[in-house]
Each structure stands twice: as C-alpha cells, then as structure tokens.
Amino acid sequence: MTKTYPHVGYRGIDPAGIAVGQREILGRSLPYFSSTHERSHLLCAFGLSGLPKGTPCYVLVWEGVIGSFYEIDEAFNFTLLGDVLSQPGIRYASVYGLADPTFPKDRAIxxxxxxxxxxALASYATRNQTTAGEEDFLTYLMSAPVVRLDHYPGIERAPxxxxGVEDPEFRNFAGIASDRIxxxxxxxAEANLHKRLPLLIAGxxxxxxxxxxxxxxxxxxPQVFVPPVANxxxxxxxxxxxxxxxFTGDPTIRWDVYAGDAFDSSGAIKRDHYDIIDGGPEQVAELLARGLILCWVNGRYEIGPRALGNRSILAAPFTDATRERLNVIKRREQFRPIAPVCLEDEAARWFGCHAPSPHMLYTFTATTxxxxxxxxxxxxxxxxxVSKASNAPMFDLLTAFKARTGYGVLCNTSLNFNGKxxxxxxxxxxxxxxxxELDGFVLEGRAYLRRDAEAVKALAPPAQ
Incomplete structure (x- = not known):
C-alpha cells in the first residue's frame, strides 16, 4: 500500500521535517514533496539571490505570521536567530482597519x-511624536500575541x-506605526547581526x-536582495x-522575471470598436505624449505582483490629472501613488537611483x-x-518617449482586474x-485605439 504524507506545516526549518513520497491525486499516484511555509520563503530568497551555494548570509522573513531573522552558513544549514515580532504583516494592516469604517472590527484577521x-498613507505623515492614546494603542499592537481590533479594551475610544483614512492625524499615525514596526x-539586527553578511528578504x-x-x-x-516574488x-x-x-544538493536556479505564460491572442474581439494602427515605439510614444492611456502587452507576463513592463498600463508621467485618471481606471483610492518605469541610464538624473532597480522594490526621491x-x-x-538587456521592447519605447519629450520615464501600473x-x-x-475606459491597447506591434474614447477622437485621423 502506498504511504501518503500530510502537509508538513507552516513553521519549521529542519530539512528532516520535509515529506517525500507518493500521493493519490485525482486518481493518480504521483511523486510528492512537501516543505514548510517557513522553508519555502528561505529557499525562494536564497535560490533567486544569485549567491553561490556556500555563501553565508542572513535572511529576514517577515509576512502575515512570521517575523524572524535567520542565518544560512557555508554548509547550507539554517539557524533561527530570533523570532523578532510575530504577525508583522497583520499588525501593519490592522492599523488601516482601525481608521476604516468599512472594516469590521470583530474580523478575525x-x-x-x-x-x-x-x-501609501504612511508617506503623508508630518509628525513622529505620539499622543498618550496613540502610545497605548501601539503598546497593544506591538505586544498582543494575536492582534484583533476587538480585543483592544475600549476599541471605540481608541485614537x-x-x-476615515483621509483624516490627517490618522495619516500621521500610519507613519508612526510603520516606523515602530x-x-x-x-x-x-543592529544588536545581533554583526558578521557583515548579505541580507536576503522574503515574505x-x-x-x-x-x-x-x-x-x-x-x-x-554589504548587499540586500529582495526577490520580486517576496510574498x-x-x-x-x-x-x-x-x-x-x-534531490540534487543544489539550491540555486537560473530564472527570469518574465517567466509567466505567453499571451493568448486567439480569442475574438469587436475590431470595429477600434482604429488599428502601427504600434511601433515611435508611434506609441507619440500617442502617450499626447495624453492617451494605453494597455501594453509584451511577451510573457511577469512573476510576482508588480507590473514590470510586460502587462502594464502606461501613460505620460507629467500631471496630477494623469495619476488621478489612472487611479480611477484601477478603482483605487486617490492617495495611492503611481510607479514610474525609467531608462536605467536616466534613473540617477530624475530619481537619484545610481544602480539598477529592475523589480520595483525600492523607493527613491524625485529630483524634479x-x-x-x-x-x-x-x-x-x-x-x-529598464535596460536594453532587461526588457528590449520597453527600452525602445522609453527611448522613443525620451526623444519625443526629453524624459525616458512613463507611468507604469499593473494590467489586471482588481484581485486577479x-x-x-x-x-x-x-x-x-x-x-x-482606457484609450486602447498595444499588442504584437499594433495599437488598437477605441474609436469612442474622447482622447482618441481628439487626435488627428489615424494613419491606417
């Protein structure tokens, strides 16, 4: 009789805790391997980091439940250095729920x-000193073994x-709570991590x-690495x-952030709704410079949650009105920022970024x-x-947009339905x-412009 193995659980870093065998899945006996959630984050961070096996490093796993530092040694042994703060992600998100009237305060998570x-809200903070009431709530937030807003005594009287999340004093508190975590x-880290090892971050x-x-x-x-699939x-x-x-003794892989599925263009669309024109870099750059907001589809989609130029919504980066329209399209709150995609050799000039940042995982300060x-x-x-090597089609578009406007920068937000x-x-x-109500999309070298879009109607008649 084939032995089956249960899921091995959430916590656990000992390799002896993994499960290997055969399982009946959909009527078939298949090879089965189960690792803990904790190990999955550690192995993802190391495997994608590019560090050769045998390179010692620290790993920070912080997510909804786990908030811990680890060390990986030359023999690829894992050591838990400290459970610093459990539930950092839950504690962080609970701050938003405190102010949001639509969040049920008796919700379990x-x-x-x-x-x-x-x-996004934490960036609005203009003070860093707490009131007495805020400090009392932060004490609960940072010390409760399990955070639930309805477990805070007198939650209705909490600051x-x-x-509402538009309240300026709450926005100050958002920044304070973020800094506290x-x-x-x-x-x-300052007290315990003294070996000057690289830091890998997951969760x-x-x-x-x-x-x-x-x-x-x-x-x-000396080095910090965050994978684009940190969550x-x-x-x-x-x-x-x-x-x-x-099975092999090798914890490293070769990988590409554009490793998702190829686009399926076999379905039917109502082509009479669109003017279909050349979608080369110069033509698309001109459309964007003239105010159109377009979906951009190129190659395989990105792994991870961030749009990195293959499934993106693109727009010119110059006005508040564009940001506001993008947030309406995305059905997001207007306090949410829109990210830029930028030519690598323009990043220092416009954002003070002096090294490649290909996965949209760090913030920099705009210089203009x-x-x-x-x-x-x-x-x-x-x-x-973006460089020619990292994403050639996006590089060509940004280069054309720079030639048209002087800036190799575009708005870039993800092409997805909410929650999908x-x-x-x-x-x-x-x-x-x-x-x-976007103005169109670009696919396979063609631009499809919505004939009924006001921005499209304002253009000169498109060349067919």
Missing part, C-alpha cells in the same frame, strides 16, 4: 490588501477609530519599498527549490517636479529601471479596456 494602502526589526513585507530602502541604506549589510507568490518557487536541493504623476506626496517614487492576476487573454483585454 486583517485584510492583507490594506497593507499596500497603509504604505483614530473609524475616523520597522524599528523593532532594525534594533534586533509579503518584502514588498514594502520604503522598508527595503531603509535596509539598503542601513549600512548593516506568498514565491512560496511555490521556494518549495520547488527545496525539492531540488533535497516635472514628473508629478509618478511622484508621491513625500517626493518618493517606487521606480523600475495579470490579464493574459485578448478577450479579457478588450473587456478591460472598454469597461475601464
């Missing part, structure tokens, strides 16, 4: 989508309770670009790397007020840099463009 919103981990908090930038600027580590989207990759290490659509309220920008993955079928793309 925070909405993970609120973490990205709080990251910022249901005041980061500083807890920073103090541990959903690894998508907090402000925190990543603080680690990079801390001076504690749970990287757990399957990490488990596969763990399996490879188990001309790029208002991609500059957050505090002057920061979460940039992706990247759009990858032409019928879904057509539906998205028409429902969200």
């Amino acid at each position: 925070a909405r993970f989508g609120d973490a990205g919103k709080l990251m 910022h309770y249901n005041v 980061f500083d807890t981990f920073y103090r541990f 959903g908090c690894g998508l907090n670009c402000d925190w990543n930038s603080k680690w990079a600027a801390s001076g504690l580590f 749970d989207s990287g757990s399957a990759i990490g488990t596969a790397i763990d399996a490879q290490w188990h 007020d001309a790029l208002r659509a991609v500059t957050h309220v505090n002057g920061s920008a979460r940039i992706q840099t 993955g990247f759009i990858n079928r032409i019928d879904d793309l057509d539906r998205y463009v028409r429902r969200r």
